[in-house]
Amino acid sequence: MYGYYFKLALRSFRRNRVLTALMVLAIALGIGACMTTLTTFHVLSGDPIPGKSHRLYYVQLDPANMRGYNPGEEPADQSTRFDAEALLRERRADRQAMMTGGGVAVSPEREGVVPFATDARYTSADFFPMFEVPLRYGRAWTAADDDGRARVAVISSSLNERVFGGGDNTGRQLRLDQADFTVVGIIDPSWRPTPRFYDMYTDRYGDLENVFVPFSTAVDLRMNHSGSMDCWADYDGHPYDPGTPCTWIQYWVELDTPAKAAAYRDYLVAYSEQQRAAGRFERPANVRLRNVMEWLDFNRVVPNDVVMQLWLGFGFLLVCLLNTVGLLLAKFLRRSSEIGVRRALGASRAEIFKQCLVEAGAVGLAGGVLGLGLSLLGLWAVRQQPASYAQLAHLDLGMLLLTFVLAIVASVLAGLLPAWRAMQVAPAIQLKSQ
Numbered sequence: 001m002y003g004y005y006f007k008l009a010l011r012s013f014r015r016n017r018v019l020t021a022l023m024v025l026a027i028a029l030g031i032g033a034c035m036t037t038l039t040t041f042h043v044l045s046g047d048p049i050p051g052k053s054h055r056l057y058y059v060q061l062d063p064a065n066m067r068g069y070n071p072g073e074e075p076a077d078q079s080t081r082f083d084a085e086a087l088l089r090e091r092r093a094d095r096q097a098m099m100t101g102g103g104v105a106v107s108p109e110r111e112g113v114v115p116f117a118t119d120a121r122y123t124s125a126d127f128f129p130m131f132e133v134p135l136r137y138g139r140a141w142t143a144a145d146d147d148g149r150a151r152v153a154v155i156s157s158s159l160n161e162r163v164f165g166g167g168d169n170t171g172r173q174l175r176l177d178q179a180d181f182t183v184v185g186i187i188d189p190s191w192r193p194t195p196r197f198y199d200m201y202t203d204r205y206g207d208l209e210n211v212f213v214p215f216s217t218a219v220d221l222r223m224n225h226s227g228s229m230d231c232w233a234d235y236d237g238h239p240y241d242p243g244t245p246c247t248w249i250q251y252w253v254e255l256d257t258p259a260k261a262a263a264y265r266d267y268l269v270a271y272s273e274q275q276r277a278a279g280r281f282e283r284p285a286n287v288r289l290r291n292v293m294e295w296l297d298f299n300r301v302v303p304n305d306v307v308m309q310l311w312l313g314f315g316f317l318l319v320c321l322l323n324t325v326g327l328l329l330a331k332f333l334r335r336s337s338e339i340g341v342r343r344a345l346g347a348s349r350a351e352i353f354k355q356c357l358v359e360a361g362a363v364g365l366a367g368g369v370l371g372l373g374l375s376l377l378g379l380w381a382v383r384q385q386p387a388s389y390a391q392l393a394h395l396d397l398g399m400l401l402l403t404f405v406l407a408i409v410a411s412v413l414a415g416l417l418p419a420w421r422a423m424q425v426a427p428a429i430q431l432k433s434q
Contacts (some may be wrong), residue, residue: 016331020363023327025366030320031407031416037306037313039375039399042301043392044205048193049132050381053292056130059087059251061272062286064232068160071280075286076230078201078247081219081240083275088124093253095130095259099123100249101202101227102218104211107175108163118159119202120176120211122218128154128185130254131198138170138185141214149216154185158182159210173195178243179221187212194392194419197292199250200299201228205389265289289299320413328418332356349423356422360415361408375403 029096046052061083062075078085084098127133128140133154141152153174160169160183173180192221195204213223219240224283229239231246254262265287272285375395382393395403 016334019327019331022229023324023331023363024366024370026320026323026327026372026396026410027364028370028409029401030317031371032378034317034396034406035214035371035375035399035403036312036378036382037309038377038402039395040306040389040393041302041310042399043394044306044351044389045296046194047293047365048197048296049196049292052132055254055256056227056292057253057255057264057289058295059253060288060290061266061268061281063245063247063275063281063369064285065245065282067151067232069283071284073286075288076247078228078230078252079249080247081244081282083248083251083388084241084251085242087251087271092256093264095126095254095280096252097124097127097130098215098249098251099127099198099205100215101199101209101394103224103226106159106163108210109173109175110163110165113163118210119207120198120213120218120223121209122215122223122225124215126254128210130252131193132191134188134191135185136188137168140185146214146216149220150214151179151181151217152214153181154187154212155183155210156187156210158218160186176213177221177223179215188221195296195301195389197301198252199227200295200301201250202226202424204301205392246294259332261289281398306389321410324411324414325417328363328415329421331417334424353419356419357412360411360419363415364408364411365404367411368404371405371407372400 048063049056059079060075060077063077063080063083064076064291079098088096088098100122102122103117104120105115105117107115119216121127123148125141125143128135134142136157138154140148141144144150145152153176155163155174158165160166164172169181170185172183174183175181192208196202196206196208222238222240224247225239228250229246229248233245235241235244235246237244239248253263253264268287268289269285272287274334275281276283276285283359379393379395383390
């Protein structure tokens with residue numbers, strides 16, 4: 001029967017082309033606006049490392065003095081160098097990595113390529129297995145390289161192409177700032193976690209770093225730091241010095257069970273109390289251990305304007321559906337005589353209701369096709385914006401299917417009231433009026 005009802009719907013479309021076009025356009029505009037904003041939100045709020053985000057935890061301690069202390073407040077967002085290196089030495093997690101952002105000057109030996117600056121990340125050896133960084137060529141450096149302050153680097157494929165012309169260039173020398181580094185690995189271009197969850201203090205949706213070097217080597221050479229640095233007291237010397245009263249390092253651990261996470265949290269409390277007893281920490285133990293998605297939620301990683309646009313998109317879809325309800329109601333009630341004849345010939349109210357909903361669903365299907373085109377146009381407009389996340393706004397297969405599902409479901413919901421009114425048509429009255 002549903003195939004027959006669908007054929008009746010197509011015939012109805014041909015008889016009432018203007019009214020049908022208005023309904024399809026209303027659905028399409030609502031779906032286009034809604035899917036544009038929903039796709040952008042979906043891209044920016046997704047899990048950046050699926051299957052592992054629940055095992056990666058961001059560590060927060062509270063090493064500041066008592067000035068401005070409020071019990072129960074959040075601890076420092078980042079760690080001091082002293083604490084990060086102490087936790088790294090003790091290795092109480094399955095894996096652990098300390099890191100910060102930086103910038104380096106690259107001096108290529110390739111003819112015709114002038115020196116340029118690029119983003120860098122100073123980190124420790126576990127960074128690569130922890131965050132599942134795929135390497136096209138070579139390997140990551142080792143913990144021994146960290147300890148030995150080795151001048152080794154892992155670079156991106158784009159930097160490899162720009163500096164060396166592509167291919168396997170592991171083992172070659174690359175001049176960064178005023179030092180030569182040996183390239184030990186080249187990252188596959190498929191790696192792009194969105195957002196850049198491991199560092200909330202640089203551009204969250206921008207291009208990833210092109211150069212990765214050992215943290216110990218970076219501080220030994222006093223390579224440039226970028227990102228946030230929060231100090232709670234005056235100090236003499238360089239910001240990189242271990243005793244500096246500043247937090248500027250991100251510290252992540254991998255713990256594969258909830259029990260290990262609970263034990264590691266207890267370890268952080270004990271460490272804080274130990275540092276307090278030694279006179280370094282002044283505040284009571286105050287630690288946080290959040291997994292990837294909790295850390296993203298805490299940092300409200302999705303821009304406020306994207307969230308507002310999402311609500312506006314759904315609001316516009318609701319307005320379009322209300323218009324569609326009115327148009328469907330007008331269309332169905334204009335066919336009261338036809339419905340009366342069907343009822344007189346034995347069609348039940350339930351069959352009339354089904355027929356009307358099938359017609360509403362057909363309107364939604366047509367609106368979904370047009371709405372898909374409008375969504376693609378809307379996403380193209382988003383990509384023209386100067387925001388760093390703009391280039392990520394693309395429709396994937398899941399969102400493509402959701403476009404049609406949302407269009408059909410929305411139109412069927414819009415058709416409920418008109419279909420209910422249509423099935424209430426009394427056949428006797430309609431036949432008498434003929």
